[in-house]
Amino acid sequence: MAYKREHMKYCTLSQMFNDAVVKFGDCRFQWWNSGPGATESNTYADVGIIVKDLCCGLMEMGIEKGDRVAIMSYNCPQWLWADYAILNAGGIVVPIYPSFSLREMSYIVNNSGAKILFVRDEGEVEKVLNTRDELISIQKVIIMDENCPLPDDEFFTRLSTVRENGRRYLRKYPYCYEKRWRSVEMWDKASIVYTSGTTGDPKGAVHTHQTFIAANNVDFRNFAFNEYEVNEDDVCLSFLPLSHTYERQCGQFVATHCGCTIAYCDNPSTLMRDIQIFRPSYFMSVPRIFERIYVALRDQASSTPEGKAAFDKAMEIGIKVIDYRSDENGFIDMGFDIDLAEGLPEELKKEYEWADQIIFSKVRQLLGDRFRISFSASASLPPDLCKAFLAMGIRVCEGYGLTETSNTVTLNNLRRLLPGSIGPAMWNVECKMAEDGELLFRGENIIQEYWNNPGATAEAFDEDGFFHTGDIGVFLADNYIKIVDRKKSIMVLDTGKNVPRAKVENGFSTSKYIEQICAIGDDRKYVAALIVPNFEYFIEYFKEQNIPFDESQVVYEGEGAEKIVVSVGEDFVKIPQLVELIDADIQAHNQNLENYESIKQYKILNRRFLESLDELTPTFKVKYRNVLKNFAEEINELYENQ
Missing domain, CATH: 2.30.38.10 (Luciferase; Domain 3)
Known part of the structure; x- marks a missing residue:
């Protein structure tokens, strides 16, 4: 059954969520992998009950309108529960990328003044334990994964406990939930979203219910302009970080308004598998x-x-x-x-x-x-x-x-x-x-x-x-x-020529041989580049051609079919066939560039740029300042004779 759609009305995110719970009650809202070959789901009505319990639990903990509450977790159904519970309590959501360094996490918590922190699993709990003395404003940490061990410490509690306390609070104050979420107004602050950025400390962009709803209205109409009416029969696949406004607003918020299902990818490396499991509409x-x-x-x-x-x-x-x-x-x-x-x-x-x-x-x-x-x-x-x-x-x-x-x-x-x-x-x-x-x-x-x-x-x-x-x-x-x-990414050569880094790098987007590239040229005589080969491709190629390499030096990340190669031995990137194919790729791309834009020197690296080393943002953009710092020696070699 399909509901007739009207354009997004101007209301708060709290109103939008509670309207959706009523309108789409029995429709599937969330869908996720629960084990090998198995999935589970929640309806809009199910999530409505969970969010109500959790919101009342936050109120029982003393959260008032305007208080900041942080979420540090990878994408999961509980992320949405916490998000809407905080918003319905009149709170301000502070998303934190779980991949952020301890310093960045502490900075965001303290700069925002967050009182409560939601985390999902042991990795995030460990981060909190390692920075506890620096998290000055945090009063309580809520662990969302029921399978995560609970530290013997009153600083931590479980989401299920907060829900249980919320139900008791609601029995004591029967109208507290509806009264609170209905008190939220359009220009109330909804979220402080810190830009991951490539330089300096993150800046907290302050979004109101108005800015998010205005954005929702645009995106919903964009679907209509493209002759596509999203409804409860559709499935939106969520795999970009919910800590970023792109996935959270264009994905989660728009899906909520339209009544469609949000399917959660385990992580970006399982994307193709999860696409075939959930068969997303968009x-x-x-x-x-x-x-x-x-x-x-x-x-x-x-x-x-x-x-x-x-x-x-x-x-x-x-x-x-x-x-x-x-x-x-x-x-x-x-x-x-x-x-x-x-x-x-x-x-x-x-x-x-x-x-x-x-x-x-x-x-x-x-x-x-x-x-x-x-x-x-x-x-x-x-x-x-x-x-x-x-x-x-x-x-x-x-x-x-x-x-x-x-x-x-x-x-x-x-x-x-x-x-x-x-x-x-x-x-x-x-x-x-x-x-x-x-x-x-x-x-x-x-x-x-x-x-x-x-x-x-x-x-x-x-x-x-x-x-x-x-x-x-x-x-x-x-x-x-x-x-x-x-x-800030336009390179200025010492000749005064301006070279857009994106123009140099984007030519390799469909390359079989090059996985990552970092162009260099600021205050230099010519453009050079750090090249990361497509390790998986060359491993398969070398095995097919019986070309020997030191397999003991290959380092993987992940498990099973989702393993990716993080680094290889120095011998690997010196194998002539690899060098020749990469050089041919670079020379072919150079033909599409002006002479001063073309790559004159390059270094083939034996490891990837990694988010864990602060070389990539959570949306996979290269953090140039950090890459230039981490590979300073290799870069200097590229300009030794300039």
Whole structure:
């Protein structure tokens, strides 16, 4: 049964949640893996009871309107319970990435003044124990996983205990829950979201119920503009960190309003497995994950040398089709009713029908029968990668937003999709460009302050209230926008030439051989790069070709089929076949760059850039300052003779 939708009304997140519990009571709300081959789920009514208990438990613990409560956990059903319980209590949610360092975690807790901290499991409990004396404002830590051992310490309690206390509190004060959540107002602070950033201490972007709801309204209408009505039959796959506004607002909040199911991926490394388990209708992702999805789909659809050759041929044909169907400015109609083979010249049509039958249809099957669309943000999606997905009949819509804008301020439209662009500005925001090309936005979904940081607030906004994004852009046809790079990521060579780092790096997004890259060039004579090979590919390649390497030096992370290679021996990256393939990849990409932009020197590394070493953000963007610090010796070698 499908409910007729109306546009998002302007109400608080608390009102939205409680309305959804009533409207979609028996519909599935949450869905997750509970063990090998097994899943469990909760309905909207189930979650409504849990959140009510938990909210009343927080009130019993003394949480008042405006108090800050932190959540430090990877994605799980309990994250949503805690989120809505805090919001319904009138509290301010402070998300903390569990991958943050002890110093970053302590800084956020103390800067926000959080009184209570939700954690999920032993890893987060250990972090708390290691920093307990520094967590000055925290009065109690709530452990959400019932299987996690409870320390013999009154500082810790279980979520089940808080729920039980909440039920008692509700029996004593029968109207406390409804009275509290109904007292929440639109301009009340809802969340302080700290930017992970690549430099300096995180800044706390203060979002109100108004900014989040305004963002929800935009995203819900974007679905409508793309002729897609999300409802309770749909499944949204959640795998990006809920600590980031992208997954939390575009995923969790929009799904709640529409009554659809949120399925929880165990972690990004299990993404393809979980896609096949939950068969999502849509999901949010970032370019780095789209690169992994592309590689995984390619490998699963072409497991033999003959299959790989067929895949490459099919992709060549598919890109021809996308280019043929694109207009003079590069726009293409990818509406849900479009058949890419329709209207093609006879020979190209036959070729595409072959490619679709042999390769692309199998690739789409891997995404499941429900899949409709995916969204890309957080960094620029390379146009070649976007075209590759479109060629396979997989719809990817690129948009743009920041923590401070509560996500979407621009988005492509399926009817006029322009690969390499972030689309036009949304109807509810104003966009202009500064003299240096920096994009500026003003609108009701944008924050008005950073927490306890008036200096940063003043720096971020101009006298007319426009927010400075820090991103350099250019306007294309029909007011579509292309991101050139982060303002701080444009490398300035000692010759005075400006080189967008993204332009150098994005050319390797579909590379078989290069997994990660960090371009270098600031105050240097030429551009150089640190290269991380696709270790998994080369391990398989070396074994197929009987090329020896020291397997004892291969270090893995994860277990079973989800293992990834973290590092290899020095011998591995010196094997001639690897060196030759990577060099050929780099020289081919250099042909697409100006001479001063091209990579003149590079170092092939024997380990990945790692989030655990603070070299990647939680959304997989390289933290350049930390990478340059950690690989200072290797970088100096690249410029010894400049």
